[in-house]
Amino acid sequence: MEISLLERIFLESIQRLRDERSDRSLYHVFQGKKSATSLQDAHFYDLESTFGTVLVSKQRFESVLTELAQKKWIERQETLRLTSEGARLVRQTDEVIIDQLGGELRGYTEMMWKRLSLLVQTVICLEAKQPFIPVQQETIVREWVKSVLPTISNRAVWLAQMYQEWVLLLERLSERDATLISHRLSGVQTGWSYPQLARMMKVDVETVQFEFIIAWRRCINDLSNTPLIQQIGADLHTPKMTxxxxxxxxxxxxxxxxxxxxxxxxxxxxxxxxxxxxxxxxxxxxxxxxxxxxxxxxxxxxxxxxxxxxxxxxxxxxxxxxxxxxxxxxxxxxxxxxxx
Amino acid sequence: MEALLHRHFGYEAFRPGQREIIESILNGTDTLAILPTGGGKSVCYQFPSYVKGEGLTLILSPLLSLIEDQVMQIKRRGERSVAKLTSVETREEKEQILSVLEHLRYLYLSPEQLALPQIRARLKQVNIALFVVDEAHCISQWGHEFRPEYARLGQLRRELGFPQCLALTATATQAVERDIRTQLQMREPQVIRRSVNRPEIQYIVDRVGREEKDAALERWMTRIVRPCVIYTTTRKEAERIAGIIEGATYYHAGLTMEDRQLVQQQFLHDEMDCLVCTSAFGMGVDKGNVRTVIHHTMPATLEAYMQEIGRAGRDGKEATAILLYAPQDEQLQSFLIETQYAPVLWIDQLQQGMRRGESYAKIETRLHFNPEDPAYRLLKSQLENGWSKERIIQWQVERKQLKGREVSQMMDYIHRNECRRTMLLHHFDEPAVVQPRCCDICGTIEWQDPVKSKMLQTVNWKKRLEQVFFSSPDSV
The missing domain is CATH 1.10.10 (Arc Repressor Mutant, subunit A)
Structure with missing residues (x-):
């Protein structure tokens, strides 16, 4: 039977919960709730990587669990557990999806994208004298870009190096991952929305969102050869503790x-x-x-x-x-x- | 004045009506301006500040998206002393903004924010040069978009010491105009009304069978000129239709913030030329070259229809508005009207709870009310104002009748065998206009050759990266 990326994320997570935690516990870990219990759950049950990265609505969370139960892949009681069929599905591939979500970095991955995508767009458009709608709207990201802009003395040189670094990063990825990321990025041409990316990849919107998160996490896994990009996240260390x-x-x-x-x-x-x-x-x-x-x-x-x-x-x-x-x-x- | 206009806004000349409104404000007169969509409303209230030099321009606006859009556009033209107070800002951010009010040129806020005592108290201490009420028709119970929060604006204005008032709207019948004047307590206002006629737009209504609608849409798509906007009533429909039209992309409020910016930018930048959207799109989006607006489903009112087709032909060049209709389309609108008002059961439940001394918050949790549901919020504000059950029910009945009448006006427009332009103008108490290239009833429809549609192209990542970093806009 066909299994979606999100379903796989759920099944792998539920397996790690060892039939010991409830749906609420899982929901809070997915949302990244900074409470002693949720932090402890994420830590004990090896779900750090999902912490705050499976951001689905409460409604959607419920509906996924209901669907999984209907397909007889999980059982829902006080605690969540996999059925033997569910366990078989998880074993089917060697690759573990949830360990690639990047939750253990506590928002670093996401913030890197926000900063980098806005900075790249801003510098390219300023250099091309092209008006643009900032791709990121959050004040904190925009303020950061504003503070960095004056430190770029020669935009053309900066752009040339930035471009080289992007090539280095994307070269290491699979064709699919590199295609996703390069099409999401905005500059002279505008990045694509998730629904547009989903259409290109012939998957649903939810799947492409998680594919993107995972691809991006892989992309910035090792930044030692790309100093300009590395510098962008240098000050980002979010403590894991409350x-x-x-x-x-x-x-x-x-x-x-x-x-x-x-x-x-x-x-x-x-x-x-x-x-x-x-x-x-x-x-x-x-x-x-x-x-x-x-x-x-x-x-x-x-x-x-x-x-x-x-x-x-x-x-x-x-x-x-x-x-x-x-x-x-x-x-x-x-x-x-x-x-x- | 032209020099100021050019320096701050980058325009060479005022658009029709703008100068008149600005002069009225500079004379110190309360002003009610009725300008059709695309008439350049924002310049009217943003400009006087540069002449007067001091004082805060306060802008009341009903929608968060509208406020965000305006603030963004002001910043984009290089003006930095602008801020907004909405439900989005944190308490710290609000305090920070309130502490620098004296240095601000423009402050945008929602009526709910203005009603907060601490914000009002602070505003009383500063010099308010102009009190702007955008989308002023929301104040009128006769209007199609009545908002209870707007009803208090007159009183709030009085508390601020009656600063000079400018009320702006795109559409107002005589009844709505009277309502705006009294509610805002405007003193001998100058009323400036521009015709709602849009000579560059030709009007078509296409009545088709229920099963033929998509086919009809696809047929029109081969004829019309892009860029084009297709309006639907629901998000689901927008998604479905974007799936069947080549090169189309959907836009609605369910997209992530980042996705919304991306799609808007693609459309503004002519990288993609067919946008399928709900009414969430368009507020404040200033794209001049939209050639066609198609309604896959009719809107609830002629006012809304005028507003949405007003996005076509803002550059003054030829444009087309097409409305598709299939039998029973109106039933969706009637259904939506019902959901806008709380059922009687809720009134009983809330009143019972309050008699037992429960707080609203407690009742909401107990009965699983969604505090964000507009129907619930409306009911709550009526109860807070001491309305009895009978009064609320009576009011709801009247509102539903009004809305029902508005739907039948829309139906009338669709079914009557009369010049579309004339019908629209008559609706707004304006005389008919005869012109070539008018509407399907007049039989004067003219077509231009469709331009080749622009579609997003998938390329390999290396090529894509080059395009993002280096390709000049011309080679797109």
Missing amino acids: QSAQTTWELLQQGLTVEDVAVRRRLKNSTMEDHLVEIAMYASTFPLDHFVVAAQQEEIRHIAQQLKTFALKRIKSAMQSDVSYFQIRLVLARSKWEGS
Whole structure:
């Protein structure tokens, strides 16, 4: 049976959820909701790459799940799970789609496109003395372009180099990916809308949107040979943590104790725990031993592996020793770093 | 004045009616200007500021897309002291704009924003040179596009100390004109009315069977001159029809922001010459060389029809307007009229909730009302103004009757065996005009040779990249 790109994204994601999370959890990860739970879901279940990149409406999200259930590829109960047929479909190809969406870069991919497409259009049209409608309307992008323009002293030289860099990037891609991206770009000629690209590629509009996202992610994967383009995103590092956890992390790095921070920031115990889990997920170093003794860490990891689960309740009830949910979360959060 | 016009707007001369309106404003008179679409309304209210030199020009506009478009166009001509206050701006952005009001030349805002106390309070502190109400017919209950938010504008203007007022609209019958004058509390206004006649447009109505419509459209497409715009009533139809017309692209409010800019730019830039769209397209889009406007389905009113065909022939050269009609087309319009008003059940549910002391927000969640639904918003504002159930129902009945009459006027235009131009002019209380190249009833339709259509071409990525970076506009 024919399977669409979006359906594939759903199936692959649902498989990773291991029959342990609900449709709401998945929706929030797709939307990139910056809450402790969603961040933890994305991290534990290896869905970082989908975080905030599968931006479909709530309605569309529902309808995809309904269709998948009707085709008997998934089952919907408290949690989402693949049927054996669904699992077979996922296994069909070696290529994993969801890992190419770029969500782990937290908006970098998208912002790179916005900046680059507007800057290229602006410089080309200014040089050609051709009036244009800015392809990006967001103030933040337009302000950025405005701030960069004066630094380009010789537009013709800049354009020649920019053109060379685009050739370098597109050469590495498949014909299809390069065609998509080059036709979306605006300059002397205007880029194409998604419906127009879809018609050219003979797919539906939704599919072409995701194809474009993936193609663009591939395109800017390695910018080391294209310094001009690399420079455009040089200042873009969006922290993975929530703003609040980030603040806590900074204070801890300055040498404050957990208790100090909690008092100073008036954080509830549960909030403090959320912050620490976030830090454990994303920080390169974390004093795990300070919170969980080594033997218990080992036991938690062992059980999680044996039961193939991230469900805290199941792990806790299988434990010999007494640990808190917080401790389990910390160990699981850290296992991505220490396990590998 | 011509020198100023050239310096700021790049035009050599005023268009008919513009000078009269501008002089009326410079004389300090409240002014009501009725200018047909394409008559250059924006110059009328943007120009006086350069003569007067000081004071803020406040522009009230009903649609977000319209405001965004205007602001963009002003910036494009090199004027930077312009800002907008709409539902899109964040609180910080609004505060920032409010803090620099004294340095602004133009401020665009929606009536809802003007009604906010903090914005009004701030506006009271600055010198408002001109209070512009765009699409002023929205203020009239007789008008086809009545907007309840507009009804408060008169009172808001009074609170701002009666700044000089300029009301602009493309279409207004005598009844609507009277309504605008009283509601905005204009004092001995000068009314400047330009004929709605568009001599460069010839009119055709094609009545076909229900199953033959697409075939009829395709037949017309071989005859007409592009660039052309095809209007449909729904997004789905726009998508479907773009699929059957060669070289056509669709445009509607469901596209991403980026896609909308791309399609507009392609069309303006003559890279693509057939646009299939809903009424979302066209507001403020200034493309001079549209040669043909085709309506695949009739609009709800003659006013809307005039506005939409007004996008043709803005450069003053020959253009054609074609309206396709199939039996029962009017039923879609009647259906759409029904959906514009809240059902009686909602009134009961809301009133019950309020008697129990629930907030609107709470009732909305409980009953799954969509707070953005215009029918719901309208009902809410009526209840907030203390209207009784009976009054609301009575009002709805009257509105529906009015809208029904408007649909039958449209039907009349389609079915009557009378010069189309004359019918349109009579509708706006204007005398008939006799001219060559008039309409299908007069039998004076003239065709020009169709030009070869311009289509987007897929090329390999290397070629495409060269085109984007280097090809000169002429070689497109």
